[in-house]
Amino acid sequence: MRENNMKTTSAxxxxxxxxxxxxxxxxxxxxxxxxxxxxxxxxxxxxxxFPLWVASAAILIWGLSVLQGFMQNLAYxxxxxxxxxxxGLPGFAQNVFKTQNYDGNYDKxxxxxxxxxxxxxxxxxxxxxxxxxxxxxxxxxxxxVLGTMFTEYQLSLMSGGVIxxxxxxxxxxxxxxxxxxxxxxxxxxxxxxxxxxxTPFATGAVExxxxxxxxxxxxxxxxxxxxxxxxxxxxxxxWSACAWETAAIYGPEYKKPxxxxxxxxxxxxxxxxxxxxxxxxxxxxxxxxxxxLAEPLSPMIPVAEAAFGKAxxxxxxxxxxxxxxxxxQTAYLGSxxxxxxxxxxxxxxxxxxxxxxxGTPVVAMVVIGLFNLILISMGxxxxxxxxxxxxxxxxxxxxxxxxxxxxxxPNFANLDRPFKAPKGWKNIALLFGLFNIPLCxxxxxxxxxxxxxxxxxxVGFIVLGMYLPIWLYTQxxxxxxxxxxxxxxxxx
Numbered sequence: 001m002r003e004n005n006m007k008t009t010s011a012x013x014x015x016x017x018x019x020x021x022x023x024x025x026x027x028x029x030x031x032x033x034x035x036x037x038x039x040x041x042x043x044x045x046x047x048x049x050f051p052l053w054v055a056s057a058a059i060l061i062w063g064l065s066v067l068q069g070f071m072q073n074l075a076y077x078x079x080x081x082x083x084x085x086x087x088g089l090p091g092f093a094q095n096v097f098k099t100q101n102y103d104g105n106y107d108k109x110x111x112x113x114x115x116x117x118x119x120x121x122x123x124x125x126x127x128x129x130x131x132x133x134x135x136x137x138x139x140x141x142x143x144x145v146l147g148t149m150f151t152e153y154q155l156s157l158m159s160g161g162v163i164x165x166x167x168x169x170x171x172x173x174x175x176x177x178x179x180x181x182x183x184x185x186x187x188x189x190x191x192x193x194x195x196x197x198x199t200p201f202a203t204g205a206v207e208x209x210x211x212x213x214x215x216x217x218x219x220x221x222x223x224x225x226x227x228x229x230x231x232x233x234x235x236x237x238x239w240s241a242c243a244w245e246t247a248a249i250y251g252p253e254y255k256k257p258x259x260x261x262x263x264x265x266x267x268x269x270x271x272x273x274x275x276x277x278x279x280x281x282x283x284x285x286x287x288x289x290x291x292x293l294a295e296p297l298s299p300m301i302p303v304a305e306a307a308f309g310k311a312x313x314x315x316x317x318x319x320x321x322x323x324x325x326x327x328x329q330t331a332y333l334g335s336x337x338x339x340x341x342x343x344x345x346x347x348x349x350x351x352x353x354x355x356x357x358x359g360t361p362v363v364a365m366v367v368i369g370l371f372n373l374i375l376i377s378m379g380x381x382x383x384x385x386x387x388x389x390x391x392x393x394x395x396x397x398x399x400x401x402x403x404x405x406x407x408x409x410p411n412f413a414n415l416d417r418p419f420k421a422p423k424g425w426k427n428i429a430l431l432f433g434l435f436n437i438p439l440c441x442x443x444x445x446x447x448x449x450x451x452x453x454x455x456x457x458x459v460g461f462i463v464l465g466m467y468l469p470i471w472l473y474t475q476x477x478x479x480x481x482x483x484x485x486x487x488x489x490x491x492x
Contacts, residue, residue, distance in 0.1 A: 024359035027253055029260035029267075036247040036268050037190060038327035040275035042240035044320070045130055045381040047283055048296030050237075053229055053447075055214045055289045061233055062276040065241035068234075068432065070269055072396070073245050074421040075403040075429045077262045080248040081418040082406065084257040087341035088248040088334070089399040090117030094345040096402040100411055106475055111468075114347030116398035118467040121338040122460075123239065123392030124246070125368055126384045127331030129375035131324040132160030133384075137297060142317050156376050163325060164369035167332050172360050190326075192319045193275070196300070197282045199307040206285030214289045229450070231443025238396060238440070239389045241276050244268040246334045258418030297381075332365065339364035346478050347471060378459070386448040387460035393444060394464065397436030400429045 027035075043062070050058035079092040086095050097113035136156030140147050146155060200206045220226060247264035254260035283292055283299045286306045292299050304316030340361040343353030356362045378384050406412045407426040448457045 025253055025255050026359075027250065027260075028255055029263035032247050032250050032254060032260060032264040033268055035250070035333060036244060036264065036330060037271070038323070038330035039240075039244045039246060039268060040190065040193070040272050040279075041323045041327040042127070042243055043276050043279055044300070044323070045134065045385055046236060046240060047280060047299050048292050049382065050233060050280070051284060051289045051292045052296070053217075053233060054220075055217050056211045056284050057216050059211070059277060059280045059284065061230075061237050062241055062280050063273070065234060065237035066269065066273040066276055068238065069242035069244060069272065070266075071428055072242060072400060072432055073248075073265050073269060074425055075400060076245050076248050077265050077419050078417055078421045078425075079399075079403055079406065080251045080261040080265075081258045082412070082415050083251070084254075085252050087250070087252055087337045088120075089245060089395055090120045090338040090341045091251065091345070092406075093117060093395075093399050093402040094341065094347060096406045096409070096412070098345070105479065106472070110345075110347065111471055112398065113402070114342060114345070114471055115464075115467055116395050116402070117338055117342045117345075117347060118470075119391040119398070119464060120395035121335050121342070121391075122463050123388050123395055124243075124331045124335040124338065125371060126375055126388040128164065128328050128335075128368065128372040129160065129378070130381040130384050130388075131328050131331075132156050132163060132372065132376055133379075133381050134297070135159040135163070135321055135324050138317050138321055141298075142314070153376070153379065157373065160373055160376055163328055164332075164372065167325075167329050168362070168365050168369060171329070171333060171336075171365065172356060172362055173358050190271075190275075190323070192315070193279070193323060196304055196307050196312075196316065196319075197275070197278045200282050200286050200303060201278075203307065205306040206282060207288070208285065210285050210288040211281065228443050228446040231439050232445075232447025233443075235393045235436075235440035235444035236385065236389045236447070238436075239385065239392045241272060242396065243392075244272050246330060250333075250337070262419045332368065335368050336361045336364040339368070347474060349470075349474055349477055378456075380452075383452050383456045386444070386452050386456035387463070389444050390441065390457070390460035391464060393436050393441045397433045397441070400433035400436065403429045404433065 050061060054061065076089065076092070079096075080086070080088070083092060083095045086092055093116035094110070094113035097116075098110040099107045102110070133152075133156045136152055136154075136159045139155050139159065140150075140152045150158070245265065247268050248261050251257050251261055254264075283303055286303050287295070287299060291302070295302060298320075300320060301313050301316050304312035308315060339348060339352045340355070342348040343350055343364075352364045352367070353361070354363050375384055378387075404426045445457055448454070
């Protein structure tokens with residue numbers, strides 16, 4: 001009897017059971033890595049932001065945040081192999097928190113898991129708008145004739161529309177083809193980025209004194225004000241430096257999730273550790289803190305000039321635009337699969353779980369594209385990032401709590417775990433979960449109030465709050481299905 005119950009439980013927690021909307025297992029870890037390889041580029045919107053608050057110590061924050069990602073991703077890698085049908089963080093929390101065999105109308109545990117997935121979706125979603133704005137800004141500077149015809153906002157809107165449409169068409173053919181695009185864009189963006197970062201060190205353009213002489217601002221003190229700023233910066237840094245967990249979100253599409261997920265995660269993490277630390281160090285080392293603050297949106301351009309001469313500026317802009325398209329694709333695919341996961345788990349209306357003939361959640365991708373065209377109206381990447389970081393902090397914290405629960409709950413004790421984090425890792429996960437909620441959450445709200453005002457914070461909380469009525473409708477929709485099916489059968 002107990003064996004039968006365990007079999008039932010195992011079937012119910014390994015990704016939602018068998019249904020027509022299952023994603024196709026078509027990629028290996030190298031293809032997953034290619035799609036997630038845009039994550040190092042998430043540092044671009046913050047290169048000029050962090051030195052404003054902590055000067056050269058920004059380098060240390062990036063390094064510590066990537067190391068935090070390694071600690072967290074040991075837990076996420078185990079969850080990914082424990083629930084091989086779950087789509088990354090959104091799927092983990094939904095599988096763990098829902099009450100098994102719940103027969104009521106509103107499962108509070110299911111709501112918590114769904115809210116975590118919604119928070120994750122909102123964290124990744126605005127990446128499209130942020131980088132569409134940056135693309136428009138670079139195009140405005142690169143081609144003066146465009147500047148005479150269109151405003152930066154108009155260019156950003158048009159850039160977003162074109163990029164979203166092209167990626168929608170390409171990715172509608174399936175994730176395997178998306179990985180091919182990832183290989184191409186990685187070659188033309190990540191490699192030059194590495195070269196442009198390393199060259200200033202090799203040529204002596206980096207002045208170490210630019211880093212060591214301004215380690216912290218002159219007025220820095222370890223009071224509550226500055227400590228809250230640090231928590232806020234770590235929240236925003238996580239949004240970038242820990243985001244390589246997106247390699248796990250394609251868990252249902254890996255051919256061998258038990259080995260593919262850990263490989264993709266940790267290779268991507270090693271790349272991120274190298275890139276985040278060295279890119280920020282190169283920028284500060286070449287320009288100094290004051291020079292970075294003079295070019296807050298595009299500090300890589302003068303770095304390119306230092307590395308390659310005047311012609312390097314043009315190369316840098318073209319390279320960065322290609323890089324931005326890569327990270328837009330990464331975010332596009334990640335947020336679409338978050339919506340698919342929520343729909344298949346009964347936490348979003350079923351329409352968002354529908355797949356086309358190639359196994360791609362096209363409906364979700366269309367909705368995401370339209371939503372981001374609206375977000376572009378917020379105007380600046382900082383304002384959008386400030387709102388999105390709230391979502392990522394919530395998703396990260398709840399997902400780590402999900403790992404702790406999965407280790408403690410006897411319903412999951414007998415599930416196969418092809419990859420296991422070190423013994424006692426649930427305590428580490430709990431520590432970082434509490435670091436995210438409440439510390440980083442409070443910190444990012446406080447930092448937002450200082451930098452961009454309360455508008456972005458309210459946008460963040462309103463979008464997150466919208467989930468409750470959507471979820472309640474979804475549960476109502478689910479209760480209607482048996483009746484609809486019964487009436488259809490009676491009609492036949």
